[in-house]
Amino acid sequence: MKKKVCVMGLGYIGLPTATMFAVSGHEVVGVDIEEKVVKTINEGRIHIEEPGLAEMVKGAVMEENLLASTEPEEADVFIIAVPTPLTEDNGANLDYVKSATETIRPYLKKGDLVIVESTIAPRTTEDIVVPELAKSGLEIGREIYVAHCPERVLPGKIIHELVHNNRVIGGINEASALKARKLYTSFVQAEMYITDATTAEMVKLMENTYRDVNIALANELAKISEKVKIDIWEAIKLANKHPRVNIHQPGPGVGGHCLAIDPWFIVESAPKEAKMINLSRNINDSMPQFTIRNVKEKLFGIANPKIAILGITYKGNVDDLRESPVLEIIDHFQEEDVDLSIYDPHVDECQYNLVELEEAVKDADCIIIGTDHKAFKEIDPAKIADLMRNQILFDTKNLLDYDWWQEKGFKTYKLGDYSDYDWQKEYGIKEVMKGHKEVAATKEAASN
Structure with a gap:
């Protein structure tokens, strides 16, 4: 009726x-x-x-x-x-x-x-x-x-x-x-x-909490992969060949109106009992800072670097910014007065100044892939390499064809992949964005 x-x-x-x-x-x-x-x-x-x-x-x-x-x-x-x-x-x-x-x-x-x-x-x-x-x-x-x-x-x-x-x-x-x-x-x-x-309320929260906890496992494994020097993406792919294993993918954090929020409702309802859920939320909430630290390592020694951020929505191929972890990354770099440019083909209006791709990468030292938009797979690295000052790519989503980008002169890195920057982690991370003279001095001290 x-x-x-x-x-x-x-x-x-x-x-x-x-x-x-x-x-x-x-x-x-x-x-x-x-x-x-x-x-x-x-x-x-x-x-x-x-x-x-x-x-x-x-x-x-x-x-x-x-x-x-x-x-x-x-x-x-x-x-x-x-x-x-x-x-x-x-x-x-x-x-x-x-x-x-x-x-x-x-x-x-x-x-x-x-x-x-x-x-x-x-x-x-x-x-x-x-x-x-x-x-x-x-x-x-x-x-x-x-x-x-x-x-x-x-x-x-x-x-x-x-x-x-x-x-x-x-x-x-x-x-x-x-x-x-x-x-x-x-x-x-x-x-x-x-x-x-009440059961229906809990069912919805449980569904999203299950996914959030699984992502937290992937994110924690991504951090561990740096220590043991493996590529977490390769390890997860192989682990998931087991018929009873389904580890989710790591990333710069968890966003959206559900996964980033719903588990907290359970924690609020039973704070003493929801220990694993609470820990998982904290792990996922730590990933923007983990991403920031990794990017700073790659930029060590570059005076007044410019970063181009591609993709700011919480997931690929949508315009939804709710709880997007990329926003925390942007806010952090802006607070440090880092030169940022932002491009997202799915977003028309937001709190940031958005530009087209060519303008975003012009004179940039590093590209951060923040969201797995399909459009980013179609970017020809040869057409943007000459626009940049330094050709550094940091992919938080394991999205791109790295062989292709490397052929065009890019140094490619991805979240959860090991690197050889241990000496910089010890001596230079807090000073990375403070200018060429201080960074150069730190680097010289480290080499001595």
Whole structure:
């Protein structure tokens, strides 16, 4: 049956979800506090990058099944898909969820269904959302139905995965879960599993924590590889030949709205018990500084170096900057007044000054590959080598054809690969960026 659906939050999850309901025949009102976002959508355009979404939004708006607004309306279903960032002490900031719940309360009527899709800490539905909804005077579970249905999608593949990924639906009672499952049959073609709301909350956190812990293992092994002098990428590839081994890939850190945040929600809920999860988060959070130290080693002895950073999103082929570890690397070098240039073909606007590739590498001493965009594989090193002052490449993603780059005169390095810079680690790392005279003196002292 056709429903009126009000989606609170039109970001990377809210907009695709609203669009899927709209193209499935429901009447959808999408709500966002950003007037620019509302205007963009009502013009049939999108403000995020996601394959296939632009065409769907345009069609849904033209068919008048999708309308964006800064205020909610009465509806049959309310879906909360707002951000849940971290607090300063790595706790769950639920202010947006609370605000969205308060905002929809005056519009509730008997028989409505409220679904929280935002990733939330355990017991948020029961302890925060339900009490707020109860202030409407409607009986929870009989007159108002409540469920937590976390999204389980990957940016760049959201449209496909909204349809084909299995779904966990946690209701505050069975009636709520069944109503939510019936609604999602509008477009979900995969299995849908019913459970209680708190279990559903924990399932989503567990999924992302599993991946975060695995990445932390890879990152710790990358650090160890320097000590034992091996190429961690080769070692992981060979280890994964074992049928029961699947070690993830190391990198400059872990980003995105899920992996970099969700494990902290578990730690906050059980800090004494979540020892491994806490340690894994700290390992992954240490990787930007590990990357910075490695880059400084490669630049030792170069006066006033210029660094070109290619790729600043948290993963390849998307425009999503949320929690990207590359941003910490940029901020660190900017604080040290290092000459930086930044290029990302997937990002139009951000807090940094972005330039085209040729301008980014002009007079640069080092290129840092921060993100595994496919476009970077197509860069011809011969066309940029002569633009640079020194041809140093540091790849945090093991993305490029190093033989090709070396043939064109580049010194190539990658994160987690050993190097012969031990004497510099001992004598010069803290002085690397302070200018040629101090570095030269340090180098001379080391050689003596």
